[in-house]
Amino acid sequence: MSEKEWPLYEVFIRSKSGLSHRHAGSIHAADDQMALDAARDTYTRRSEGVSIWVVRSSQIVASDPAETAAFFEPAEDKIYRHPTFYDMPDGVENL
Amino acid sequence: MYTQGLDQKGAVADRQGTETPVQLEAFQARIDAEEKIEAKDWMPEAYRRTLVRQISQHAHSEIIGMQPEGNWLTRAPTLKRKAILLAKIQDEAGHGLYLYSAAETLGVSRNQMVADLLSGKAKYSSIFNYPALTWADIGAIGWLVDGAAIMNQIPLCRCSYGPYSRAMIRVCKEESFHQRQGFDILVSLCNGTEQQKAMAQDALNRWWWPSLMMFGPSDKDSKHSAQSMAWKIKRFTNDELRQKFIDVTVPQAEFLGLKVPDDELEFDEKTGHYRHGEIDWQEFHDVLAGNGPCNRQRMEKRRKAHDEGAWVREAARAYADKHAAKDAA
Amino acid sequence: MNKESALLAYVTRLGDNALVLGQRMIELVAAYPELEEELANANFALDYIGQARMFYTCAGELEGKGRSEDDFAFLRDENEFRNLLLLEQPNGHFGDSLAKLVLFELFYFAQLQALTGCEDARVAEIAARAEKEIRYHLRHNTQWLVRLGDGTEESHRRVQESVNELWRFTGEMFEADEIDTIVEKAWGGPNLEQLRERWLADINAILINATLDKPEDGGMASGGKAGRHTEHFGYLIAEMQYLQRAHPGASW
Numbered sequence: 307m308s309e310k311e312w313p314l315y316e317v318f319i320r321s322k323s324g325l326s327h328r329h330a331g332s333i334h335a336a337d338d339q340m341a342l343d344a345a346r347d348t349y350t351r352r353s354e355g356v357s358i359w360v361v362r363s364s365q366i367v368a369s370d371p372a373e374t375a376a377f378f379e380p381a382e383d384k385i386y387r388h389p390t391f392y393d394m395p396d397g398v399e400n401l
Numbered sequence: 402m403y404t405q406g407l408d409q410k411g412a413v414a415d416r417q418g419t420e421t422p423v424q425l426e427a428f429q430a431r432i433d434a435e436e437k438i439e440a441k442d443w444m445p446e447a448y449r450r451t452l453v454r455q456i457s458q459h460a461h462s463e464i465i466g467m468q469p470e471g472n473w474l475t476r477a478p479t480l481k482r483k484a485i486l487l488a489k490i491q492d493e494a495g496h497g498l499y500l501y502s503a504a505e506t507l508g509v510s511r512n513q514m515v516a517d518l519l520s521g522k523a524k525y526s527s528i529f530n531y532p533a534l535t536w537a538d539i540g541a542i543g544w545l546v547d548g549a550a551i552m553n554q555i556p557l558c559r560c561s562y563g564p565y566s567r568a569m570i571r572v573c574k575e576e577s578f579h580q581r582q583g584f585d586i587l588v589s590l591c592n593g594t595e596q597q598k599a600m601a602q603d604a605l606n607r608w609w610w611p612s613l614m615m616f617g618p619s620d621k622d623s624k625h626s627a628q629s630m631a632w633k634i635k636r637f638t639n640d641e642l643r644q645k646f647i648d649v650t651v652p653q654a655e656f657l658g659l660k661v662p663d664d665e666l667e668f669d670e671k672t673g674h675y676r677h678g679e680i681d682w683q684e685f686h687d688v689l690a691g692n693g694p695c696n697r698q699r700m701e702k703r704r705k706a707h708d709e710g711a712w713v714r715e716a717a718r719a720y721a722d723k724h725a726a727k728d729a730a
Numbered sequence: 731m732n733k734e735s736a737l738l739a740y741v742t743r744l745g746d747n748a749l750v751l752g753q754r755m756i757e758l759v760a761a762y763p764e765l766e767e768e769l770a771n772a773n774f775a776l777d778y779i780g781q782a783r784m785f786y787t788c789a790g791e792l793e794g795k796g797r798s799e800d801d802f803a804f805l806r807d808e809n810e811f812r813n814l815l816l817l818e819q820p821n822g823h824f825g826d827s828l829a830k831l832v833l834f835e836l837f838y839f840a841q842l843q844a845l846t847g848c849e850d851a852r853v854a855e856i857a858a859r860a861e862k863e864i865r866y867h868l869r870h871n872t873q874w875l876v877r878l879g880d881g882t883e884e885s886h887r888r889v890q891e892s893v894n895e896l897w898r899f900t901g902e903m904f905e906a907d908e909i910d911t912i913v914e915k916a917w918g919g920p921n922l923e924q925l926r927e928r929w930l931a932d933i934n935a936i937l938i939n940a941t942l943d944k945p946e947d948g949g950m951a952s953g954g955k956a957g958r959h960t961e962h963f964g965y966l967i968a969e970m971q972y973l974q975r976a977h978p979g980a981s982w
Contacts, residue, residue: 710763
């Protein structure tokens with residue numbers, strides 16, 4: 307197919323005030339305003355959103371799944387970062 | 402749909418590039434542990450290819466499916482029914498969108514998928530090659546076709562590929578309204594005039610067998626399911642889903658006071674399932690091969706919309722380019 | 731004509747506009763240039779069908795004879811419909827239907843804004859809901875007009891032709907008849923001269939943005955508000971009303 311495609315955008319929706327934006331999927335649009343409209347029509351028809359972010363898919367920087375071990379495992383043995391690692395003596399309060 | 406695509410060749414693993422037994426085993430272990438595979442994860446080429454075919458076929462089906470129902474939009478008999486039908490068709494376009502979006506995570510572009518549909522290379526569910534001849538057909542399509550789709554789609558919510566499973570969860574949330582609106586139409590007709598009741602019966606007569614065919618060939622004729630089942634792209638066999646559909650739907654037909662057009666239909670007390678007549682597989686293959694009542698018409702309409710819209714798509718790109726250049730300057 | 735009859739006729743016309751335009755948009759389902767536009771169009775058509783239902787229900791209440799929204803939509807004859815001729819024109823290509831929407835919605839939005847101050851509370855409430863919907867339509871549709879006007883040479887030529895062809899139907903929007911005048915004076919409805927000035931300013935700005943020329947004002951078509959339609963209308967109504975007419979009294 308020789309026709310050049312409209313760019314792909316990733317869509318993030320905040321479903322209600324207080325929650326973060328979550329990834330909902332993607333749409334194609336020729337420009338940013340069209341992308342917002344398309345995201346609204348595709349992902350919020352049943353009042354599933356109060357705020358929409360659209361980002362060109364080409365702008366997403368992602369961690370490499372092949373590097374998952376090196377990227378995430380080193381955190382696993384640093385259990386002293388979790389409060390449950392620490393046994394407080396009986397009798398002391400508010401810690 | 403849906404299950405038909407899973408039975409095609411390509412579901413069998415073939416070795417291409419560097420797929421070592423260790424890698425394949427590790428992959429299978431993830432699947433067996435019910436882990437989700439995500440977009441950039443390592444996967445066998447055959448897994449990726451099968452999913453691209455399966456998901457894009459599903460997406461194409463949604464898009465083509467807009468046409469038979471769209472045939473009665475302008476003639477819907479009340480404003481409420483018109484609005485509901487339009488909302489349903491809109492959902493179908495939306496489902497197509499979610500599914501194209503999921504397929505694109507596997508490295509195929511929307512353009513490529515659309516091109517394959519328009520060239521006839523890609524398939525879509527055989528059911529949409531039948532004509533919607535009366536208002537009662539709209540009821541039958543919602544009740545039977547969406548009913549069959551739901552039966553297939555709910556297990557797919559647990560499919561191993563993350564983006565597809567998440568798209569299916571979205572789709573399933575919306576799909577039950579679709580089936581209910583169809584059944585609701587038939588309830589009105591079956592409680593109406595003699596002509597309306599006859600209209601409903603006629604629609605059931607024409608849509609029953611094609612709906613059963615939606616589940617794909619019989620298990621004994623479906624050679625490539627095993628790998629799809631192992632990879633949790635497919636979770637139940639064709640016959641299992643088809644039987645479940647029949648068991649659930651026949652009582653609904655009885656509730657409506659309609660007769661299912663199968664003289665061999667009989668409830669078997671011992672098994673708890675309905676025995677049914679033999680499906681005309683010749684018809685199924687003819688329709689899949691392009692010789693159903695509406696194949697040409699559906700493709701014509703899709704091609705026409707696409708071709709006639711080229712100038713619009715191009716204009717949008719040209720405008721965006723002009724203004725991106727201006728903003729950058 | 732007393733003020734109650736005028737309001738009833740006015741509200742029915744609002745329903746007719748919404749229904750006829752909604753019906754034309756519905757014809758385009760599965761024919762859009764891109765999937766995302768299918769969704770947008772369906773939303774717009776749903777808004778219009780919804781507005782038709784609200785206006786007709788309100789008309790039924792004002793009339794007080796027990797007529798339902800469907801009675802208004804399916805059981806009136808052609809000359810009882812009082813929609814603008816602009817809205818019953820056939821769809822044509824994407825540029826044609828888009829130009830029609832922009833030309834109408836710039837007027838309709840202003841009309842709805844004025845009607846939020848209507849002294850009949852039901853009408854004011856419907857107008858407030860519809861206004862929000864049409865505000866979004868305008869955002870989407872005016873930007874598309876600009877994209878087509880300022881896109882390629884082909885899109886520019888095509889949409890200029892669309893605007894040129896439809897221009898002669900725009901005068902009717904601002905032709906005040908007795909009903910418009912009574913609704914303005916007795917119910918707080920819009921003044922059509924003011925609406926025309928505003929519309930001219932709005933459409934001028936958009937056309938400039940879209941690099942399109944404003945057509946010369948020639949003779950303006952008229953008659954829709956009096957029930958004298960173009961030949962297209964008979965077919966539109968026949969198709970829409972078919973099932974109810976073929977099965978009188980049936981329930982769906």
